[in-house]
Amino acid sequence: xxxxxxxxxxxxxxxxxxxxxxxxxxxxxxxxxxxxxxxxxxxxxxxxxxxxxxxxxxxxxxxxxxxxxxxxxxxxxxxxxxxxxxxxxxxxxxxxxxxxxxxxxxxxxxxxxxxxxxxxxxxxxxxxxxxxxxxxxxxxxxxxxxxxxxxxxxxxxxxxxxxxxxxxxxxxxxxxxxxxxxxxxxxxxxxxxxxxxxxxxxxxxxxxxxxxxxxxxxxxxxxxxxxxxxxxxxxxxxxxxxxxxxxxxxxxxxxxxxxxxxxxxxxxxxxxxxxxxxxxxxxxxxxxxxxxxxxxxxxxxxxxxxxxxxxxxxxxxxxxxxxxxxxxxxxxxxxxxxxxxxxxxxxxxxxxxxxxxxxxxxxxxxxxxx
Amino acid sequence: xxxxxxxxxxxxxxxxxxxxxxxxxxxxxxxxxxxxxxxxxxxxxxxxxxxxxxxxxxxxxxxxxxxxxxxxxxxxxxxxxxxxxxxxxxxxxxxxxxxxxxxxxxxxxxxxxxxxxxxxxxxxxxxxxxxxxxxxxxxxxxxxxxxxxxxxxxxxxxxxxxxxxxxxxxxxxxxxxxxxxxxxxxxxxxxxxxxxxxxxxxxxxxxxxxxxxxxxxxxxxxxxxxxxxxxxxxxxxxxxxxxxxxxxxxxxxxxxxxxxxxxxxxxxxxxxxxxxxxxxxxxxxxxxxxxxxxxxxx
Numbered sequence: 147x148x149x150x151x152x153x154x155x156x157x158x159x160x161x162x163x164x165x166x167x168x169x170x171x172x173x174x175x176x177x178x179x180x181x182x183x184x185x186x187x188x189x190x191x192x193x194x195x196x197x198x199x200x201x202x203x204x205x206x207x208x209x210x211x212x213x214x215x216x217x218x219x220x221x222x223x224x225x226x227x228x229x230x231x232x233x234x235x236x237x238x239x240x241x242x243x244x245x246x247x248x249x250x251x252x253x254x255x256x257x258x259x260x261x262x263x264x265x266x267x268x269x270x271x272x273x274x275x276x277x278x279x280x281x282x283x284x285x286x287x288x289x290x291x292x293x294x295x296x297x298x299x300x301x302x303x304x305x306x307x308x309x310x311x312x313x314x315x316x317x318x319x320x321x322x323x324x325x326x327x328x329x330x331x332x333x334x335x336x337x338x339x340x341x342x343x344x345x346x347x348x349x350x351x352x353x354x355x356x357x358x359x360x361x362x363x364x365x366x367x368x369x370x371x372x373x374x375x376x377x378x379x380x381x382x383x384x385x386x387x388x389x390x391x392x393x394x395x396x397x398x399x400x401x402x403x404x405x406x407x408x409x410x411x412x413x414x415x416x417x418x419x420x421x422x423x424x425x426x427x428x429x430x431x432x433x434x435x436x437x438x439x440x441x442x443x444x445x446x447x448x449x450x451x452x453x454x455x456x457x458x459x460x461x462x463x464x465x466x467x468x469x470x471x472x473x474x475x476x477x478x479x480x481x482x483x484x485x486x487x488x489x490x491x492x493x494x495x496x497x498x499x500x501x502x503x504x505x506x507x508x509x510x511x512x513x514x515x516x
Numbered sequence: 517x518x519x520x521x522x523x524x525x526x527x528x529x530x531x532x533x534x535x536x537x538x539x540x541x542x543x544x545x546x547x548x549x550x551x552x553x554x555x556x557x558x559x560x561x562x563x564x565x566x567x568x569x570x571x572x573x574x575x576x577x578x579x580x581x582x583x584x585x586x587x588x589x590x591x592x593x594x595x596x597x598x599x600x601x602x603x604x605x606x607x608x609x610x611x612x613x614x615x616x617x618x619x620x621x622x623x624x625x626x627x628x629x630x631x632x633x634x635x636x637x638x639x640x641x642x643x644x645x646x647x648x649x650x651x652x653x654x655x656x657x658x659x660x661x662x663x664x665x666x667x668x669x670x671x672x673x674x675x676x677x678x679x680x681x682x683x684x685x686x687x688x689x690x691x692x693x694x695x696x697x698x699x700x701x702x703x704x705x706x707x708x709x710x711x712x713x714x715x716x717x718x719x720x721x722x723x724x725x726x727x728x729x730x731x732x733x734x735x736x737x738x739x740x741x742x743x744x745x746x747x748x749x750x751x752x753x754x755x756x757x758x759x760x761x762x763x764x765x766x767x768x769x770x771x772x773x774x775x776x777x778x779x780x781x782x783x784x785x786x787x788x789x790x791x792x793x794x795x796x797x798x799x800x801x802x803x804x805x806x807x808x809x810x811x812x813x814x
Binding site for chain 1: 705707708710711712713714715717720721725726729
C-alpha cells in the first residue's frame with residue numbers, strides 16, 4: 147500500500163500535447179476515480195502511472211519512490227485491463243500465478259497464493275479452466291485476481307467494466323467496492339461512466355482535454371460543481387441549463403430570450419446574462435411559480451417519469467415521481483425555484499455563487515482575468 | 517422433375533458455388549493422380565499405343581535396382597527437414613524485426629518479399645551465375661576479402677551442391693513465411709503484451725508466453741506449406757544443377773520427371789510419383805488432423 151503523487155505531469159506525442167500539467171496526491175488506501183469523456187487523457191494518465199507510457203514532463207511517485215524511469219514491473223503496481231488481457235493458452239491458475247512465476251517464487255508458494263486469491267474471488271472451481279471457457283464476469287474476476295495475487299502497492303483499473311452487460315456491471319461495482327474495503331489498497335480507476343465514479347469512488351477527478359476540471363468527493367462534485375462541464379458530466383439525467391438575463395427587481399428572476407420569466411429561489415452574485423443549472427430531479431410542476439412549458443416527450447421508467455419539455459427555446463428534463471397523465475404538446479408549469487440551483491457565467495462557464503461574499507467575488511474576477 | 521424450390525436451399529447454393537472449382541479440381545488434380553497410379557503399374561514409352569500391364573515391376577525396380585531412387589529419397593527428406601527449419605525461422609525473425617516501428621519498414625518488407633514473386637527458374641539462373649566458380653559473385657567477394665581458402669565450386673562439389681541450392685531456395689522462400697508471420701503478429705493483443713510487462717516478463721518471456729501462442733495458427737500453416745513445397749521441390753534444382761553433380765542434388769520429383777520425360781519410361785516415373793504422393797500424405801494428413809483437433813479445443 148502506498149500513496150501516489152503526481153506533480154505537474156505532462157504528455158505529448160510529437161507536437162501534440164494531450165496532458166497539460168496535472169498534479170494530484172492520492173492517499174494511502176484511497177479509491178480515486180479518473181473520469182471524463184473519451185480523449186480527455188484519463189487512460190493516458192493511468193498508463194503513465196503504470197509505466198506503459200513515457201512521461202514527457204513532471205514527476206510521478208509511488209510511496210516515496212520517484213518512478214518516472216522505472217519499468218512497469220518495478221513499480222509495484224498491478225493493472226486490470228478493459229479487455230481483461232488474460233493469457234488464452236493458460237489455465238486460470240496459470241494466469242493468476244504468472245507474475246509470481248516471473249518473480250521467481252517457488253511452486254508451492256505460488257500454489258498457496260493462487261488458491262488464497264481464488265478463494266477471495268470465488269474462482270476456486272474454475273482454476274483449471276482456460277479463459278475461453280469463462281463468462282465475461284468470470285474473466286473479469288480472473289483479471290482482478292491476477293492483480294490481487296501480487297499484493298501490489300497500487301491497483302490500476304482501466305475501464306474494467308465496460309465490456310460487461312448492465313446487470314453484471316452493477317454486481318461487479320459492488321464487488322470491487324467490497325474488495326477495496328477488504329484489502330484497503332490504493333486504487334486508481336479510470337472510467338467514462340459517471341455512475342461508476344459516483345458509486346465507488348472516495349474521490350473523483352474529472353478530466354477534460356488533459357486538465358483537471360475538478361477534484362473532490364462524489365457528493366462535493368455533485369452538490370457544488372465548479373463549472374458547467376462537471377455539472378453536466380455528473381448526475382443522470384444531465385443537469386438542465388437555461389441561459390437568460392437576470393431581472394432587475396424585488397423578486398429574483400431570470401428572463402429568457404423569448405420573454406419567459408423563471409422565478410429563482412436565490413439571488414446570484416452577478417448581473418446581466420447568466421446560466422441557471424437545475425438537476426432534473428429538482429424541477430417541479432408548480433402552478434404558482436412555474437413557467438409554462440410544452441411537453442416534447444414523456445419517458446416512463448416505472449418508478450418515475452422523465453418529462454422532456456420546451457421552455458423558451460431550450461429543452462429541459464424533469465423527473466417526477468410516479469406517472470403523469472399529460473402527453474406531448476400539453477402545457478405544464480415547470481418551476482426551477484430551488485435553493486440548490488446552480489449559477490454559471492455564460493462566458494467562462496465557471497460557477498457563480500448564490501450568496502456570494504466579497505472575497506469570492508474577488509476570486510472570481512481574478513479567475514476571469516486569468 | 518427437378519423441383520425449382522430445391523435450388524433455393526442453402527445446400528443447393530453451396531453446390532452451385534462449389535461446382536466449377538470441383539470440376540476443375542477433378543480434371544486437373546484427381547484425374548491425373550488416378551492416371552499416375554494406373555501408369556505406375558504399366559510399361560509405356562509415352563508415344564506408342566502399347567501400354568502393357570506389368571504389375572509391381574516398376575516399384576520393384578525403383579526400390580531394389582535403382583540406386584538413384586534412394587539418393588533422391590534421402591535428399592528429399594534432408595531438403596524437407598532443412599526447409600521446415602531455416603526459411604520459417606528466418607522468416608519469423610524478419611517478421612519480428614519488421615513489426616517494430618522502424619525507418620524504411622515498408623521498403624524493407626517489399627525487399628524481403630520480392631524474391632517470392634520472381635519465377636524460380638529466374639532465381640536459379642541468377643544464383644547459378646553468382647555461384648560460378650570463376651566469375652561468380654561469391655568467389656569474387658571471397659577473393660577480395662582475402663578469404664581464398666573458402667573458395668569452392670559451389671554447385672560442382674557434390675558434398676556442398678545440395679546446400680548451395682538450398683541457400684538459393686531459402687532466399688526465395690523466406691519472404692513467404694515472413695509475410696504470413698507479419699499478418700499473424702497483427703493479431704497479437706497489445707494489452708496482453710502490456711499485461712505481461714506488468715507481470716514482470718522480459719522480452720523473451722513476452723515472446724514465449726504472448727507472441728508465440730498468438731502465432732500458433734500461422735505457425736501451423738507455414739510449417740505445413742513448407743513441408744508440401746519442399747517435398748515437391750523441382751524447378752529451382754532443375755534450373756541450377758539438374759540433379760547433379762553425380763546425383764548429389766537429385767530429388768524425388770526431379771527423378772520422376774527425368775524418368776518419364778527424358779528416359780521415356782512413364783511407368784517408373786509414375787511409380788516414383790506415387791511414392792512421393794504417399795510420403796506427402798503420410799506427413800501432412802496426420803499433422804492436419806492433429807492441428808484441427810488442437811484448434812477445436814477451446
